[in-house]
Amino acid sequence: MAGFGKRHTTLDLNGPVLSWVSQPSDVTTSGIATFTGIATATFPTQTPTNPATNTGTLTYQWYYKVGSATTFGQLANGDIAGLGLTSITGAASTNLTVYGTSTGSDKTLEGLSFFLRPDVTPSAYGTSSPITAGTARSTGNANNELSIDSNTVGLTIKPSLEITTQPTTQIVATGDKATFNVVAGISGYGSQTISYQWTVDGSDATNSDTISGSTSDSFEISSTTVGIQTVNCKLTHTSATNSPLYTNTVNFQVLSPRELIKFEVMADDGTWYTSGEQNLADGAYTVYGDTYNWQSTPSRTLCVYAPEKDIVAKITMAGAAARSGGLNHGGGGGKGGHSQFYLTLKQNIEYIIKIGTSVSPDGDFGGAGGGTFLYSGGSIVAVCGGGGAGGRGYQGGDGGGVSVVGGDGTGPGAGKGGIRYDVGELPLQGEFPGGSWLGPASGYIGGRVSGCTFGQYWTGQGYSACGDMGTVKFYDIYGNAIDESTDGITRGYKAGLGHRDNGAFVQKSGEAAFGNIDYFPAGGSGAVGGDSSENEEAGGGGGSGYSNGDVEIISTGLGGNSSQYGFIKFEV
Numbered sequence: 001m002a003g004f005g006k007r008h009t010t011l012d013l014n015g016p017v018l019s020w021v022s023q024p025s026d027v028t029t030s031g032i033a034t035f036t037g038i039a040t041a042t043f044p045t046q047t048p049t050n051p052a053t054n055t056g057t058l059t060y061q062w063y064y065k066v067g068s069a070t071t072f073g074q075l076a077n078g079d080i081a082g083l084g085l086t087s088i089t090g091a092a093s094t095n096l097t098v099y100g101t102s103t104g105s106d107k108t109l110e111g112l113s114f115f116l117r118p119d120v121t122p123s124a125y126g127t128s129s130p131i132t133a134g135t136a137r138s139t140g141n142a143n144n145e146l147s148i149d150s151n152t153v154g155l156t157i158k159p160s161l162e163i164t165t166q167p168t169t170q171i172v173a174t175g176d177k178a179t180f181n182v183v184a185g186i187s188g189y190g191s192q193t194i195s196y197q198w199t200v201d202g203s204d205a206t207n208s209d210t211i212s213g214s215t216s217d218s219f220e221i222s223s224t225t226v227g228i229q230t231v232n233c234k235l236t237h238t239s240a241t242n243s244p245l246y247t248n249t250v251n252f253q254v255l256s257p258r259e260l261i262k263f264e265v266m267a268d269d270g271t272w273y274t275s276g277e278q279n280l281a282d283g284a285y286t287v288y289g290d291t292y293n294w295q296s297t298p299s300r301t302l303c304v305y306a307p308e309k310d311i312v313a314k315i316t317m318a319g320a321a322a323r324s325g326g327l328n329h330g331g332g333g334g335k336g337g338h339s340q341f342y343l344t345l346k347q348n349i350e351y352i353i354k355i356g357t358s359v360s361p362d363g364d365f366g367g368a369g370g371g372t373f374l375y376s377g378g379s380i381v382a383v384c385g386g387g388g389a390g391g392r393g394y395q396g397g398d399g400g401g402v403s404v405v406g407g408d409g410t411g412p413g414a415g416k417g418g419i420r421y422d423v424g425e426l427p428l429q430g431e432f433p434g435g436s437w438l439g440p441a442s443g444y445i446g447g448r449v450s451g452c453t454f455g456q457y458w459t460g461q462g463y464s465a466c467g468d469m470g471t472v473k474f475y476d477i478y479g480n481a482i483d484e485s486t487d488g489i490t491r492g493y494k495a496g497l498g499h500r501d502n503g504a505f506v507q508k509s510g511e512a513a514f515g516n517i518d519y520f521p522a523g524g525s526g527a528v529g530g531d532s533s534e535n536e537e538a539g540g541g542g543g544s545g546y547s548n549g550d551v552e553i554i555s556t557g558l559g560g561n562s563s564q565y566g567f568i569k570f571e572v
Helices: 456-460
Strands: 017-022 027-029 033-036 038-042 057-066 087-089 095-099 112-121 153-157 160-165 170-173 178-181 183-187 195-200 218-221 227-236 250-255 260-267 272-279 285-288 300-305 311-318 336-345 351-354 372-376 379-384 507-513 516-519 552-561 567-571
Touching: 027 033, 038 057, 038 112, 170 178, 178 250, 218 227, 260 285, 260 311, 311 372, 311 379, 311 552, 336 379, 372 567
Parallel strands: 027 153, 170 250
Antiparallel strands: 017 038, 033 095, 057 112, 087 095, 112 153, 160 183, 178 218, 195 227, 227 250, 260 272, 260 300, 285 567, 300 351, 311 336, 311 567, 336 552, 351 372, 372 379, 507 516
C-alpha cells in the first residue's frame, strides 16, 4: 500500500467524551439556593494506551426557564429581570447560587427550573510555529457535547416563620386571668395561615374553665393554686422550612392577691404619658399636681384600679392653695382643703383623679387654687376644694376638705366660700361660673361640679352620665381609644365636660398689665366654686368639698395644704 502516505498528527483522537461525576438536584429553600453539577472529559481506554493529553478546557453554562415556558434562557451573573432575585453567581461554573429569593405574596419564582451544560473548549490546533508532529498538543470538541446536558432541576421557594413579638412573663393573683400573646408572620411564599399550640409545663394546653385560646395567638389562663408554671407556644405552617418554631419559654406566676394598684396617666385629649403599678404593702403611692406636670397640662387624668382584689385604701387628698396675692396682689392666698378617708377600691373598677393646681383651668383665672376630684367611673366620690386668691391687702378663703364648706375671703367685698352639699346630694348637672353650661363665664358667683361626667363622645353613644361603658379602653374627648391603656377594667368616666373649673372670676374693667388682662381675686374651684372678690383689695372664696357617702372620713377640715399643687396619696 505504498500509495498511502503516513502522516503524524498533534490532534487527540477518539475523544474527549463528556460524562457526569455528579448531577444537580432539586432545591427547596426560603433563602439562598445552590445547585451543583460536576462533569469530566475523558478519552476511551484502549490498547495500546491512548496517548491523548487533553489540552482542551472544560467549561460550564447554566440555563433556566420559568413555569410552563418551552425554551430555556442562558443565565448570567447578576439579576434575572422580573424574577425578584437579588443576584445570581456562578452562572458559568459548577456551582449556581441564587441569592435573595423573593418574599411576600409574589409567586414569580414558582416553577423556576435549571439545567447545566458542560462543554469542552478545544485547543486544536497548536498556536505556535512550527508545529512539531507527535507532541499531541491539540484537543478538539467533545464527541457528545450536544447530548450531555444535566438533569433539569427545580427551585421550590417555601415560606419561613418569623416571630416579631414574644410572650412575656405574667404575674397574677389566684383566680385572675393571665394573657400571653405572640405576634408572628410569614416571609417568603405561601399563605399566612399559622397554627398555634400553647403548652403549660411542656404539655399541650386545651380549652377549659381556666384556659382559653390554647390554639390561637392569644392565650388566657388562670389558676387557684399559688406557684409558677412555664408557658410557651409552638407555631407550625404546612410548608415553612423552619416549622415548627417555638416561642421563648416564660413564667406564669400565681400569687395570693396583693394590695396592688395599677395606674395610668393620660390627658383627656388623648395624649399618653405613663403607666405603672405599686404594691401598697411595700409603700404608699402619691401623685402631686407637679408629678406629671398637671400645671402645664391641667387636662391630665390619673386612673387607678386594683387588679387582684378589693383593697381598703387609706387616702389622703388635698386641693391646691391659691397663689399668694393672686395676680399682682399682696394678700395671702387661701390653702387647699385637706382630708383623710378610707375607700374600698373595687377590683378592676376605674377610679379617676383630677388634681388641681393654681393655674387655669383647674385654678381658674385670678390665681385661685384648683380642687382635687375623685371619681368612681363617671360618678363623683370625693372633692377637696381649692383656696381663694388673696387680695391686695386681705386673705383668700381656704378650700374645704371632704364634706366641708369653702372658707370666705376676707376684706370688704370678699368672695364667699362655696356652699356644702350634704352627702350624696350633689346635683347631677353642674355649671360654670356665671351659670353657664357650656363654658366658664365671668361672674362673681362660683359654679358647681357635675355629679357625673358628661363627656360628649360616650353620652352621644347613648350612655348616661353616671353609667358604665363596660370593659373598654380609656377614650379621649374625641372618641378615640388610647391604645396604651388597659381594656381589662370596667370604665365609666367620660372625658370632657365635668364643670370642675368652677371658681368665680371677674375681669378688672379697662385694666391691662403689660398687655395681659388682670382679674379680681378669684374663687377656688371645688364641689361648689368660691365666689370672686368684688374688688382688688379683698380675697376670693375657697371651693367646697364633698362626699357621695362611699368614703369613711378619718379627718377633714378647712385648708391644710399650703402647696399650689393638689395631691392624692394611697396607702394600705
